[in-house]
Amino acid sequence: MRFGLRVLGLAAVLFLLLPVAAGLTGVAGPPATDASARAAPASPAGMAVLAPVLFCLLAAAVLSWMIVRSQMSGWRLVAAVFLAYFGLGTFMLQIESVVFLPRHLPPGFVSRLFAMGAVIGLVAAPAAVWIHRRFRPSPVGGPVPSGIPSAPEEWIVRLAWLAATYVALYFLAGHFIAYRNPDVVAYYDDSNVGSFPRQMLKVWTATPWLFPLQALRGILWVACVLPFIVSFRGRPWELPLLIGCAFSVWLVMLLVPNPYMPESVRMSHLVETVSSNFVFGCIVGASFARPRPRSRFETVTTGA
Template sequence: MAKHMKKLKLRVIVLAIVLFFSYLTSSLAVGLPLQINHGLALLTVSLLNAAVVSNFVASAKWSGIRLILALFAIYYCITTFLTQIETIVFLEYFADIIPATYIPKLFIQGIIVALIFSISAVLIHGKLKNNQADFSVENKTLVGMSFVSMLYVILYFSFGMFVFMPLAGNSFYEYYGNLQLPMWIIPLQIFRGFIWAGLALIVVKAVDSKHELTTALLFSVLMASLLLMPNEFMPDRIRFAHFVEIATSNFILGWVAVRILKYF
């Protein structure tokens, strides 16, 4: 047992180093500024991400290309797609804060990092050999995914109002003062909710046990940990408030989503 834990820790460290340099090199490749002075924060993020992803890969019954694609979908969607589509939607409100030219670069960087990270994680954990694990979705599963989507919408607005806003304080009105939520914000969040449901379903199908905890940690840590990185576009007070909001709401989402999907 001790030998196994030692080997797992070593794999997490190696994977974290791979992720750390993936972020640095991909930033150079797409033309994003390097935050060298925030290297310790990036290393912390890399270690946290490597830990929760290693937990997922090590417990997965899938392997080979299927596991790589599953991990790519999970990592890219959580760390890039689900966050940046909101940036695009509200770009007109942040035009003076976030350069529009950054957005496509962030999407491309996300693809590069997710691809390198996914392949490396499966390779480092010795799961490159393909297996014949089944993946099927029944009609009733779509009903469960609909409930997960509705759950996400409820969590999105309730945690935004009762967790994020109080923690942000006056900084909320300074940073989001001109922000007005359009009518289509609810359909957008329903769409995002279905993506979250799909990711939860992948985890349920891919791993043998501890589905709730594995999903909750992936959802919470992968997205919230990014807010540990200081950035020029978001004040520290706003960043901290978002960190608490996302870390808690995504953990609940991941745990309850699995329960819902198992029920259906």
């Protein structure tokens, strides 16, 4: 009951911050170009209110879950919450806008989105910690994640295969979900060449830099939640679900109508990104929560 009320309190803070930050940074009411206005047919008016409410509730629930399962407290926890909110909810998503949407967005609009995310994060992070009474140390029950690497070479191997996993999920979801919609293909002035191998060959030929970029994004996704992974205290199965939700909850904002992306394209991207990010987050969480293999000494002494 108390946790639910705190989630509602944090959701209210986020909901109030959205229009304030949008107004301060110039995101609210940017002029749409004629082309973008024609590209985006009218959406149900109620969704413009319902979608932000849903986003605030879900984001507040996930941030609260991260906070109550973390051993951190005080300003260290505030910094971790800011990294999660701004890193996952703004930085990681707007990298895609910089790469793929420059001709669809007004000049300087992405910079204003970055500023908006930073403003909300700077206020919401300490508010979240205060709401959950975590400015002072508080005991958190549960075992420590046993899959955290203990040596630099282990970190390199872990991050390398997680980056490769993200690249695979990114392109698989893009091809088999987003590019099944002809509206998405037309929106990016692209073409669907058919099979997945042929599509990957086309991407490799035209934009080979996209592969290392997405590998870097895979590592950055992990970096944004790493403080909460290493400080997590709870049941092992919780961590994969928590990170899966943390990676995917921000995409709910694709439900919000906007003049720059048609509804059909937004809905395809919503399914594509929520599903792939959730799966990737679960894989990340499971890789750190998995049981640590017993050493030879432990095997001998226990007789197993």
